[in-house]
Amino acid sequence: MVRANERVAGLLAEYAELLAMTGGDRFKIRSYEKAARGVGGYATDLATLDEPGIRKIPNVGASIAGKVHQAVQTGTFPQLEELRGQIPAGVLTLMRIPNLGPAKALAVYRELGIADIDALLAAVENGDLRQLKGFGPRTEEVIRTGIELVRGGAGRVLMATALDLAESIVDRLAPLADRCTYAGSLRRGKETVGDIDILAAAADSGPLMAAFVALPEADTVLVRGDTKTSIRTALHPAAALPAAGTAGAGTDADHESATPMGGLQIDLRVVPQEVWGAALQYFTGSREHNVRVRELAVHAGLKLSEYGLFDAATDELIVAGTEQEVYERLGLRWIPPTLREDLGEVAAARAGELPELVTVEALRGDLHTHTDLTDGVATLDEMLAAAAERGYDYYAVTDHAPELFMQRMTLEKALAQRERLAERRARYPGMRLLHGTELNIAPDGSVDWPEDVLAEFDLCVASVHSHFTLPAAEQTRRLVRACENPYVQIIGHPTGRLIGRREPIDLDLPAVFEAAAATGTALEINGGPDRLDLRDEHIRWAAERGVTFAVSSDAHAVPQLDFVRYATLTAQRGWLTPDQVLNCWPYERLLEFLTRPR
């Protein structure tokens, strides 16, 4: 379900951006950004809080609490509407372009009247942009490539955003249907999706279609029919902000959406209950997977469509009720949706060699998390309580290390945290607490802190947080050296990409995977909705080379512990089994891995 928290966090972040653009006080801007993160990362649903309750949210004081309360009730607050009146929504979308911040966005709007990305591209093409003070040829080029990056994901939304929306809609439609679920690329767990496909089984589609077009999300009805209805959601820049709450440019905790979630098409198809399985199989895809499966059917003298599996000669229906029946009648084990990409899964299913995929339930702990000691928004105790609630056998706190200057970490703070963690051990007898850190990999591959300090941590994750544009040879050497560091057990978000915002660093991936395998350094699958790093196909390459993985949330707030869900879907798309994932192992085996001589 989409909570009020995420919606209001989006409004606060939008207000901060508008303030930044209209020359507001920078500390005031920062306050709204921090409040947005606080609200988005708060464990309690805003809708259940009164104003004093809202006031308890980190970084929310009297003034913002009033606006938050109003926003929960009415969907907005007057000061936001005032600024929205001054700056067209399209100007905010300009800021999705990397290296184009509030000042430049305002300049192109004020000077050239540019209020959307199309107009900006046109101004680049005809040279108008270069006339502006502060805009030289290099800036022109940076903007041009930035637009390409943003455009690359045009019309697509992050899987996490789509999943929230799809589940929320399924929840509301399900009471009117015999069965209801989402299908398509979302069910396959792709990192971004172009639309949402919802499938329902019902004898009478009328009430479902009526409820569907009446959804508050339905801005435009594109198609209205008995078997298929399509709607489009409204374009709303604030809605582009992530499920976890964000604050624009800022810290490692920010997770901004690749594209505005507005304008997303949602299809509802209603089929008779008898053909549910065939329809679900068909509408889940992928197209390539379905072609492969139908090929198999043809060879067996059968015909497969969304209406069922038929005898090709007599047109007699054979099965259609469940996906299992369809696959089994074709001589296949049921294939998990995350594998249905025609990347060998049909042959594997035929040979009975499908992997037993890693699941969220199989995760015994989280090995990459933060607290408010650095850039998290929840305290150590809040994070521990939430982790215990999830039933974890172990949990690692891995706050940032000193070289990420903005986090102001010191050895003293780290050691004090270690003390506090030690004190908490008695409170969580069922959950082993690991004191870790997230180190920064310098351009030369070295990390923060001397060896004697590193040796005292239970766990060291090492990640790239700077120098994203080094040449491939240097980046590769950098990560290989980090793998070779005997104190580094996990490489965090190995490519550093942010979906739709930042390209991955230039790496010779096979060389890095070889190094990780040779040194026994695990590679992370980071569940941040805009990271999903490593990504699906790279996981498979790495796994083929014998790499071990960590499926991590990189949570900076309590609700973000759920990010392991997105990491797990990605791991499944990389065909991983629990045995290949460190944090599916029992504690004793994990400990052996962490403490073995290297």
Add this chain to the structure above:
DNA sequence: GCCGTTTTCGGCCCGACTGTTTTCAGTCG
């Protein structure tokens, strides 16, 4: 506008990089 083992004012996330300047503004992490 928020916050406080530095508490009701005066700080606040700091440093680097880059392109455009001609001494610095904008952006990022």
